[in-house]
Amino acid sequence: MYDVKSLKAEEFISDEEIMATLAYADANKDNVEVIDAILAKAREQKGLTHREASVLLACDIPEKIQEMYDLAKKIKEDYYGNRIVMFAPLYLSNYCVNGCVYCPYHLKNKHIARKKLTQEEVAKEVIALQDMGHKRLAIEAGEDPINNPIEYILDCIKTIYSIKHKNGAIRRVNVNIAATTVENYRKLHDAGIGTYILFQETYNKKSYEELHPTGPKHDYAYHTEAMDRAMEGGIDDVGLGVLFGLELYRYEFAGLLMHAEHLEAVHGVGPHTISVPRLKRADDIDPDTFDNGIDDDTFAKICALIRIAVPYTGMIISTRESKAVREKVLPLGVSQISGASKTSVGGYAEPEVEEEVTSAQFDVSDNRTLDEVVNWLMKMDYIPSFCTACYREGRTGDRFMTLCKNMQILNCCHPNALMTLKEYLEDYASPETKEIGMKLIEKELENIPNPKVKKTATEYIHNIAEGKRDFRF
Ligand code: SAM
Numbered sequence: 001m002y003d004v005k006s007l008k009a010e011e012f013i014s015d016e017e018i019m020a021t022l023a024y025a026d027a028n029k030d031n032v033e034v035i036d037a038i039l040a041k042a043r044e045q046k047g048l049t050h051r052e053a054s055v056l057l058a059c060d061i062p063e064k065i066q067e068m069y070d071l072a073k074k075i076k077e078d079y080y081g082n083r084i085v086m087f088a089p090l091y092l093s094n095y096c097v098n099g100c101v102y103c104p105y106h107l108k109n110k111h112i113a114r115k116k117l118t119q120e121e122v123a124k125e126v127i128a129l130q131d132m133g134h135k136r137l138a139i140e141a142g143e144d145p146i147n148n149p150i151e152y153i154l155d156c157i158k159t160i161y162s163i164k165h166k167n168g169a170i171r172r173v174n175v176n177i178a179a180t181t182v183e184n185y186r187k188l189h190d191a192g193i194g195t196y197i198l199f200q201e202t203y204n205k206k207s208y209e210e211l212h213p214t215g216p217k218h219d220y221a222y223h224t225e226a227m228d229r230a231m232e233g234g235i236d237d238v239g240l241g242v243l244f245g246l247e248l249y250r251y252e253f254a255g256l257l258m259h260a261e262h263l264e265a266v267h268g269v270g271p272h273t274i275s276v277p278r279l280k281r282a283d284d285i286d287p288d289t290f291d292n293g294i295d296d297d298t299f300a301k302i303c304a305l306i307r308i309a310v311p312y313t314g315m316i317i318s319t320r321e322s323k324a325v326r327e328k329v330l331p332l333g334v335s336q337i338s339g340a341s342k343t344s345v346g347g348y349a350e351p352e353v354e355e356e357v358t359s360a361q362f363d364v365s366d367n368r369t370l371d372e373v374v375n376w377l378m379k380m381d382y383i384p385s386f387c388t389a390c391y392r393e394g395r396t397g398d399r400f401m402t403l404c405k406n407m408q409i410l411n412c413c414h415p416n417a418l419m420t421l422k423e424y425l426e427d428y429a430s431p432e433t434k435e436i437g438m439k440l441i442e443k444e445l446e447n448i449p450n451p452k453v454k455k456t457a458t459e460y461i462h463n464i465a466e467g468k469r470d471f472r473f
Contacts, residue, residue, distance in 0.1 A: 004258070004265045009224035012262040013203050013255050021051050021254045025058035035064050042308045045075055050257035053309040057253055057301065065301065069332060072304035075311050076333045079404060083385045083417040084377055085336040086370070087136040087174070088129055089318070091345045092117050092156050094359055096142025098178075098215030100201070102246060102290065104283040104361060105142040107215065112283045113359040115345035116147055122159045128348035130168025132340055132370040133428035135386040135420065137170055138197060140361070143178035143216060150184045153177060157191045167427045167469055171388035174239070178217060179226035185233025194391050195272050196230045197239035198223075202247040203255025211246055227263060227271075236397030237272035238263070239316070244302070245279030245293045253302060260310050269398045273314040273336065274306055280320050280362035300328050307333025312404045322365040323376070330382065339373035341366075374424065375433040378440050385417030386424055389472035411450045412473050415457035418444055419471050422464045 002014035028034045038052045048056075056068055093116035096105035104112050117125065129137065139156060141148045153175070160170050172194040179198060188196060202208050205220045212218045227238045240259055242252040256274065264270040278299065279287045287293060294302070306315055314335040317326055326337065344352045344360040352358055368376070374384045389412075390400050403412060418441050425437040441461060448454040453473065460471040 004262050007225065007228055007266070009221040010205065013224060013258055015205065017258065018203070018251055018254045021054045022058075022250055024051055025054040025250070028055045029058035029060070032061070032064070035059055035061070039064070039067055039071065042071055045078065045311050047311055048257075048309040050254045050261060050309075053257055053305050054250065054254050056308070057250055057305055068301070068304050068308065072307040072332045075307055076331065076335075079311055079409065080314075080333075080335045081383075081410065081414055082381055083383045083387075083413060084330065084334070085136070085314075085385045085387065085417075086134070086339050086374070087138055087336060088132075088134045088338055088348075088370075089176075089341050089343065090122075090125055090129065090137045090139050090160070091343060091347070091359075091361065092122065092139055092141045092153070093144070093148045094142050094345050094361065095144040095147035096215075097144050098142070098217040099213045100215075100217060101211050101213065102201075102243065102279055102285055102287075104285050106284070109284045111357065113357045115359045116152075117156070117346055119155060119159045121346055121349070122156050123163055124349040125346065126160050126163040126170060127165045127168070130163065130165045130170065131428070133168075133374075133386065133424045134339075134370065135170060136172045136174070136194070136388055138174040138176055138338075140176045141178075148177075150180065150187055154187055154191050157188075157193065161192065167423070169470070171470075172391055176239075179223045180229075182229045182233045185230045185235055189234040193235070194388070195237040195239045196227075196235045197241070197273070197275065198226050198230075199241040199243055199275065199277065200224065200255070200259065201243045202252060203242065203259070204247045204251055207247045224259075227259070228266065231263070231267045236269065237391070237400070239273035239275060240271045241275030241277060241316075243277050243279055244299070245287060245290050247292055249292065249294050249298060249302065253305070256306075257309055260313065269401055270310060271313050272397075272400070273316050274310065275316040275318070276303060276306070277318060277320055280365075282362040283358050283360065285362075296325055296328065299325070300332060303329045303334065304332040312401050319364040319366040320362065323368070326366065327380070330380070337373070339366075340368065340370040371428070371430050371433050374429065375436065378433070378436045381440075383414075383417045383440065383444060384421055384424070385413070386420035387413065387416040387472070388420075389413075389416045393472065411448065411453050414444070415448055415453055415460075416472050418457060419460050419464060422461050423469055426464060 002017035
């Protein structure tokens with residue numbers, strides 16, 4: 001029985017409700033009257049239900065798809081402007097006791113190089129990341145209670161926050177580790193993490209159990225209910241995602257939105273972010289053995305519809321996607337991207353040589369440096385942002401959502417983006433990137449609506465040029 005407020009996975013992600021949603025979507029996918037009514041509701045920019053959004057996903061009328069894209073672009077501009085927040089993943093350990101059939105970390109993989117960073121090695125990685133200009137990390141680890149217990153993760157977080165190299169600092173650590181207990185989530189919260197990210201992989205219980213045949217991750221309910229435990233443990237910001245390619249994308253899309261609706265209904269705040277990873281080639285993994293891969297156009301449509309369905313939720317694209325695909329989906333609603341990522345353990349301080357035995361999680365499609373990514377974004381008129389202010393000012397969970405819903409972002413996130421970009425340009429950028437960035441900042445300062453904020457931001461930016469750091473609104 002479907003119950004959005006239930007705390008039982010099989011009730012808030014009810015298979016019956018998803019199947020009924022897909023049937024409803026199929027029945028209405030050519031019904032222009034219904035589609036127009038859904039699009040009219042979407043134009044109010046308050047989101048859509050999983051049923052409504054699923055109808056749009058099923059619809060293949062070209063003019064209607066164009067309307068969806070135009071609306072996604074408008075919502076993105078209204079809520080997020082032209083800022084793109086930058087981050088990098090940091091792989092701590094690839095020891096794992098699970099048997100996930102799509103992931104090279106699976107226990108039976110004997111030829112992947114198993115590695116776990118010592119605290120000295122974590123420090124080296126952090127210095128390498130700071131020297132690129134990164135301020136925000138997502139830490140990643142396999143699930144292994146002996147090799148990667150929560151204490152190890154907490155030690156790593158402490159090390160990461162403690163490193164201050166030249167003008168560098170990691171100001172926000174997001175965490176992507178396996179589902180855990182309320183007690184452990186509380187420890188992560190107390191360690192000052194930003195978002196807790198956990199990909200559902202698939203919402204289809206039967207497929208989930210087949211794709212995770214062994215190990216603690218096999219337990220569908222424990223995994224699916226993780227975000228409720230995280231929020232019970234005090235974590236305000238959680239990040240959802242599915243791994244596209246494993247199951248039918250329309251099923252996953254409905255499940256993802258139902259999960260978001262559940263968090264909003266139970267905790268009063270929806271997911272902070274949604275990630276849209278697609279399955280990639282990796283050691284011991286051939287993505288062609290999975291039948292449900294989606295093409296780039298379907299991927300773009302999914303991104304646009306997530307933007308429309310949950311306007312207040314940030315959307316993340318990793319370097320699993322190529323420069324070309326990133327260019328296609330950035331305007332449709334993406335708010336965060338990773339840059340210069342390495343998915344190998346220790347790969348920033350000591351990049352792996354290609355012929356060597358790898359410790360990497362998957363092949364990245366965007367291999368550019370952070371300077372190249374920043375330069376590319378600015379040439380397309382985006383503002384690369386290294387901002388971490390909201391979480392450091394306590395604007396998490398519903399407090400962040402209030403800022404977003406009141407559209408105060410232009411007086412807050414916009415100047416913060418410009419100030420952190422200025423820091424990047426001063427400390428890390430190549431001469432060409434710096435020149436483009438300085439002009440962009442000058443132009444964008446004019447777009448701050450509140451004159452007082454504009455004046456202060458201009459002063460702060462001047463101070464950054466003189467060597468001061470870390471201003472924020
Ligand atoms: N071990 C953690 C867990 O159990 O959720 C998460 C860390 S794992 C490093 C991060 C994510 O990488 C997984 O949740 C999965 O979605 C994704 N992943 C695994 N294998 C992949 C592949 N071959 N291609 C793309 N992404 C993959």
